[in-house]
Amino acid sequence: MRVVVPFGARNPKTRLSGLFSAAERAALSRAMLDDVLETLDAAGHDPFVLSTDPLDIDHPVTVDERPLSEAVNAALDPPMAVVMADLALATPAALERLFAPDADVVLAPGRGGGTNALVTRTPSFEVDYHGASFRDHRDIAEAAGATLATVDSFRLSTDVDEPIDLAEVLLHADPDGRTRTWLAAAGVELAVTEGRISVTRPDA
Amino acid sequence: MRVVVPFGARNPKTRLSGLFSAAERAALSRAMLDDVLETLDAAGHDPFVLSTDPLDIDHPVTVDERPLSEAVNAALDPPMAVVMADLALATPAALERLFAPDADVVLAPGRGGGTNALVTRTPSFEVDYHGASFRDHRDIAEAAGATLATVDSFRLSTDVDEPIDLAEVLLHADPDGRTRTWLAAAGVELAVTEGRISVTRPDA
Numbered sequence: 105m106r107v108v109v110p111f112g113a114r115n116p117k118t119r120l121s122g123l124f125s126a127a128e129r130a131a132l133s134r135a136m137l138d139d140v141l142e143t144l145d146a147a148g149h150d151p152f153v154l155s156t157d158p159l160d161i162d163h164p165v166t167v168d169e170r171p172l173s174e175a176v177n178a179a180l181d182p183p184m185a186v187v188m189a190d191l192a193l194a195t196p197a198a199l200e201r202l203f204a205p206d207a208d209v210v211l212a213p214g215r216g217g218g219t220n221a222l223v224t225r226t227p228s229f230e231v232d233y234h235g236a237s238f239r240d241h242r243d244i245a246e247a248a249g250a251t252l253a254t255v256d257s258f259r260l261s262t263d264v265d266e267p268i269d270l271a272e273v274l275l276h277a278d279p280d281g282r283t284r285t286w287l288a289a290a291g292v293e294l295a296v297t298e299g300r301i302s303v304t305r306p307d308a
Numbered sequence: 309m310r311v312v313v314p315f316g317a318r319n320p321k322t323r324l325s326g327l328f329s330a331a332e333r334a335a336l337s338r339a340m341l342d343d344v345l346e347t348l349d350a351a352g353h354d355p356f357v358l359s360t361d362p363l364d365i366d367h368p369v370t371v372d373e374r375p376l377s378e379a380v381n382a383a384l385d386p387p388m389a390v391v392m393a394d395l396a397l398a399t400p401a402a403l404e405r406l407f408a409p410d411a412d413v414v415l416a417p418g419r420g421g422g423t424n425a426l427v428t429r430t431p432s433f434e435v436d437y438h439g440a441s442f443r444d445h446r447d448i449a450e451a452a453g454a455t456l457a458t459v460d461s462f463r464l465s466t467d468v469d470e471p472i473d474l475a476e477v478l479l480h481a482d483p484d485g486r487t488r489t490w491l492a493a494a495g496v497e498l499a500v501t502e503g504r505i506s507v508t509r510p511d512a
Contacts, residue, residue: 198460213462215419216472217479217498217505235500239479256402258417261462268420275421275443294421296439301421 105203105223106150107185110172111137113157117190119265123305128290135282136264137161137189142282144187147196149203151187154179173233183225190264191220192273192283198259205253209245212260213238220260226250271301309407309427310354311389314376315341317361321394323469327509332494339486340468341365341393346486348391351400353407355391358383377437387429394468395424396477396487402463409457413449416464417442424464430454475505 115126116133124132137153141163144151152164154175159165168175176186185202187194202212202221209229214220217236228248232240245252262272270287274294277284295304319330320337328336341357345367348355356368358379363369372379380390389406391398406416406425413433418424421440432452436444449456466476474491478498481488499508 201460213480215462215466215476217475217500235503236479236498236505256405256461256463258419258462258465259460261465262419271421272419275440276417294440296421299439301440 105183105185107144107187108154108179109140109151109187109189110176111153111155111189113155132286135286136192139281139283140189140191140194143194143196147199173231177230182227185223187221188263192264192277193259193262198257201255201257207253208250210253211241212255212257214263215261220263267303270303309387309389311348311391312358312383313344313355313391313393314380315357315359315393317359336490339490340396343485343487344393344395344398347398347400351403377435381434386431389427391425392467396468396481397463397466402461405459405461411457412454414457415445416459416461418467419465424467471507474507
């Protein structure tokens with residue numbers, strides 16, 4: 105299936121500013137994008153990037169400066185999937201579960217009320233990523249009379265916005281993936297303090 | 309399968325103290341325990357409670373005051389599962405996936421490095437919930453020569469410790485379950501502010 109991977113190229117991952125410079129955040133978000141594209145390729149799908157800016161990358165790119173929901177709706181041509189570019193824990197097996205249900209709309213909830221990945225097989229569905237998008241997408245599918253399935257995946261529920269999300273990457277992502285390799289080169293390490301995990305960058 | 313559900317009855321869920329009194333936190337954690345036991349019953353399993361204190365409840369109870377890992381290891385009698393009492397998003401379908409893999413040890417990661425549910429079919433595995441337990445349990449299984457499977461479930465990865473976890477409950481848990489019913493009676497509502505979700509209790 106064709107898969108659109110939205111990518112915000114301008115000042116990405118600001119909530120990681122305590123750990124990384126702007127250039128480092130750009131490199132990290134690019135590593136995650138490359139991992140997601142490669143994982144989609146490995147799962148047998150056909151991804152393209154929907155980017156706010158031109159991008160030098162080995163996959164098709166559509167540039168659209170508009171806000172996320174507008175740009176995605178303009179690019180939607182069902183059957184099609186939308187997979188976020190920062191799903192650093194995604195594996196081919198986890199993504200297969202997104203494409204498996206025979207439903208008009210399939211949603212993979214993100215932690216915090218978001219929608220980290222979806223499939224639409226109907227032109228009557230559109231996206232709205234503002235606010236608690238999982239609930240909104242459920243309502244939009246229902247209002248459109250579309251059949252709905254959800255995917256119960258920890259890997260797809262984990263997008264990378266906060267330092268704690270990097271701890272999930274260190275614990276669960278492919279050790280040979282670009283994201284883990286980049287984090288290792290940046291000196292990011294798992295820290296366990298009083299039973300809670302976080303990350304540190306001792307040499308930075 | 310027999311399933312041990314550890315339950316800390318003393319001053320539970322302290323990270324929710326900003327929202328609830330001690331008595332309310334006790335009632336909420338009891339509602340979650342009852343939901344988890346009922347979900348395990350519905351999935352065809354045989355749960356008992358491993359509690360720090362005597363409990364008036366319609367399921368078998370073993371009382372053990374020792375720290376969590378010690379008490380669980382004393383109760384383990386494989387084949388057996390360990391399922392945390394605060395998995396308010398658990399469904400029979402999600403739990404079925406825990407029991408499905410034909411492996412000596414099956415782990416369901418919790419967000420934040422924990423292990424929210426596991427199955428052990430070998431006497432050479434023991435638990436260690438201190439710190440990043442998912443990584444430790446993986447190492448313990450490996451050192452024991454046990455075959456290992458993991459379960460990729462958003463529902464099983466979500467335990468309830470922080471206010472943000474209650475937002476997940478309001479978005480994804482069974483609306484007719486005891487936990488959702490208790491939260492509704494307590495006046496807890498989903499709040500969406502600047503694209504992030506949280507919960508409020510406007511009348512408290």
